[in-house]
Amino acid sequence: MKINKLAVSPTRTDINPEDSNISEEEFNKLKNINYDSEEEKDKNKEILTESYMNIIDLLKKYCDLSEEDYPIVATWIIGTYFHQEFHSYPYLFLNAMKGSGKTRTLKLITDLSCEGEILLQPTEAVLFRTTGTLGIDEAEGIARKGMENLRELLNGCYKKGSRVKRMKQRRTTEGVEQVVEEFDIYRPLALANINGMEDVLGDRCINIILERSNKSGIIKLAEIWKSEKIFKKTKELLNQCSLCSVVVPEKLYAEWNNYIYTNYILHTNYTNNTYYTQLFKSLNSMDLTGREVELCLPLLFISYNISENVYNKLHNSIENYMKNRKQEQFDESRDIILIDMVSQELEEQWITAKEMVNKFLEFTQDENRDGEINSKWIGRALARLKLIKEKVRQSGGVKYKLNIKKAQEKIRDYK
Numbered sequence: 001m002k003i004n005k006l007a008v009s010p011t012r013t014d015i016n017p018e019d020s021n022i023s024e025e026e027f028n029k030l031k032n033i034n035y036d037s038e039e040e041k042d043k044n045k046e047i048l049t050e051s052y053m054n055i056i057d058l059l060k061k062y063c064d065l066s067e068e069d070y071p072i073v074a075t076w077i078i079g080t081y082f083h084q085e086f087h088s089y090p091y092l093f094l095n096a097m098k099g100s101g102k103t104r105t106l107k108l109i110t111d112l113s114c115e116g117e118i119l120l121q122p123t124e125a126v127l128f129r130t131t132g133t134l135g136i137d138e139a140e141g142i143a144r145k146g147m148e149n150l151r152e153l154l155n156g157c158y159k160k161g162s163r164v165k166r167m168k169q170r171r172t173t174e175g176v177e178q179v180v181e182e183f184d185i186y187r188p189l190a191l192a193n194i195n196g197m198e199d200v201l202g203d204r205c206i207n208i209i210l211e212r213s214n215k216s217g218i219i220k221l222a223e224i225w226k227s228e229k230i231f232k233k234t235k236e237l238l239n240q241c242s243l244c245s246v247v248v249p250e251k252l253y254a255e256w257n258n259y260i261y262t263n264y265i266l267h268t269n270y271t272n273n274t275y276y277t278q279l280f281k282s283l284n285s286m287d288l289t290g291r292e293v294e295l296c297l298p299l300l301f302i303s304y305n306i307s308e309n310v311y312n313k314l315h316n317s318i319e320n321y322m323k324n325r326k327q328e329q330f331d332e333s334r335d336i337i338l339i340d341m342v343s344q345e346l347e348e349q350w351i352t353a354k355e356m357v358n359k360f361l362e363f364t365q366d367e368n369r370d371g372e373i374n375s376k377w378i379g380r381a382l383a384r385l386k387l388i389k390e391k392v393r394q395s396g397g398v399k400y401k402l403n404i405k406k407a408q409e410k411i412r413d414y415k
Contacts (some may be wrong), residue, residue: 004249007251008105025196027192029170036248036377039177042143043387044241045305045306046304047237047238047240048078048241048302048305049242049306049307049310050234050237051078051234051237051238051241052075052078052310054231054234055073055074055077055078055112055228055231055234056070056071056074058112058209058225058228058230058234059073059074059108060107060226060335061218061221061225062105062108062218062221063101063105063108063218064106064210064211064215064218064219066103066208066209066211066212068140068316068317068320068321069208069317070316071310071313071314071395072092072206072208072299072314072319073092073109073208074090074315075089075207075299075302075303075306075314076109076188076190076236076299076309077112077113077212078300078302078306079188079298079302080113080114080116080133080188081238081239081241082302082363083114083186083187083188083298084160084186084223085250086160086297086298086301087159087160087253087294088159088160088295088298089158089186089188089298090158090204090205090206090269090295090296090299091157091188091189091190091191091201091204091205091206091292092109092188092189092190092191092193092205092206092208093157093190093197093202093205093206093207093208094106094191094192094193094208094210095192095193095196095197095207095208095209095210096192096194096210098194099212100131100210100211100212100213101210101212101213101219102137102192102194102210103137103192104132105192105208105210105225106118106135106137106190107135107222108225109135109190110133110135110190111226111231112130112132112227112231112235113132113133113188113190114133114188114238115132115133115296116132116133116134116135117130117132117133117134117135118134118135118136118137118340119134119135119136119137120136120137120138120151121136121138121141122134122328123150124149124150124153124396127150127153127154127157127185128153128164128183128185129183131187132187133187133188133189133190133391134187134188134189134190135189135190135191136178136189136190136191136192137192137193138192138193139191139192139193140194140199142197142201143193143195143198150199151200151201153185153238154189155200155201155204156185156200157185157187157189158186158189158204158294158295159184159186159294160183160186161186162185162186163182163183163184163185164182164183165180165181165182166181166182166183167179167180168181168333169180169206170182176183181187182375187291191205191366203291204291204295206295206299206318206321207321207325214391218258227323243382246353249368252276252297252301255272255274255276255280256271256276256280257296257370258283259272259276259277259280259284263284276304278302279301280298282300282315283296283300284299286318286319286322288322289413292322296318296322297413299314300314300315300318301410309352319336326414329414334364334373334381335384335385336411336414337360337363337364338360338378338381338382338385338387339385339387339407339409339410339411339414340363340407340411340414341359341363342382342387342402342403342407343407343408343410343411345402345403345404345407347404348389348401348402348403348404350392350399350400350401351395351400351401351402352396352397352398352399352400353375353378353379353397353398353399353400354375354397354399356375356378356382356406357373357374357375360373361373375397377399379398379400381404382400385407385410386403386406387402387406387407388400388401388402388403388405389401389403390404
């Protein structure tokens with residue numbers, strides 16, 4: 001039976017092995033009142049540190065990544081062994097031009113991950129009927145017509161509690177009946193393609209951009225890492241590691257909410273100094289959205305329990321990544337560009353929808369060849385963004401008075 005590696009506290013003595021998902025060996029250990037949690041804690045930190053360093057060595061031997069990407073990838077791999085204990089877990093997306101080593105990198109990542117395997121163009125049924133870390137190579141196919149059901153599933157796999165229900169026939173003494181079969185689709189996913197990821201799925205990913213390597217000492221190596229002692233040792237370490245004496249993720253989320261509530265609702269300083277306080281302060285300093293916190297918290301939390309050095313490296317990598325991501329979203333999103341344009345208006349005055357279209361096209365230098373930017377789109381966008389103070393219909397069309405102050409407040413979230 002699979003051990004719930006994070007959730008068990010070593011001080012508990014009221015656990016029934018038949019009612020829990022821990023092994024009998026761990027149950028007997030937890031019953032022992034002389035069990036040394038500090039010794040277990042130190043042992044697990046040693047295991048995590050050795051595993052992390054081994055993964056870094058393997059990645060640097062077989063793959064040519066940006067120096068900032070190694071901490072992200074290594075921590076993500078370790079997290080696949082404990083992802084069930086978190087409320088969400090980010091996808092890892094490898095984006096690269098042909099010949100940049102994305103397939104090799106994806107294969108090494110999935111081989112090192114918990115129960116990892118690579119599939120090409122998996123079907124909807126395969127996705128929810130299998131478990132473990134899934135690598136999807138040539139993921140361009142996900143965006144094709146007819147793959148809508150698969151995309152919906154992939155959009156939900158990053159969050160715990162996502163389930164799929166299907167009807168199944170069951171034979172009974174009275175004949176055949178239909179019963180509901182339920183599948184848990186929460187799992188770690190690593191994807192790779194050339195063309196990039198569509199917005200909804202991409203919003204759940206941490207992107208790693210690979211460049212074509214000119215290092216012959218790497219690209220000419222045969223992919224035989226599974227036979228290396230360091231690979232076998234790392235898998236063995238991670239499969240035996242238990243973080244129960246180091247972390248309790250459920251407590252982490254409660255403490256994080258308490259930290260946010262204290263600072264943003266009560267507007268007072270957070271004085272409940274706990275093991276997590278420094279983590280919360282550094283995470284909060286990144287000024288992330290709710291979705292971004294969901295993606296980053298598990299990785300930062302795991303690195304926080306390896307060593308201060310590993311945490312600092314990962315924090316810097318993720319902080320830089322998130323800054324670049326915000327800038328890319330700002331540059332690409334029409335909604336954000338519209339907010340930016342309205343925020344730069346000098347005064348609130350009446351403006352027609354047609355005038356807004358022309359100003360927007362001039363602001364973005366968009367030729368509007370597809371005709372998508374029109375009076376109807378402008379009206380819907382302004383309403384969706386709640387940037388309309390007043391609106392009137394006249395014979396010449398719709399006129400708006402814009403809420404410039406709200407636009408100025410909104411744009412600060414993106415800059």
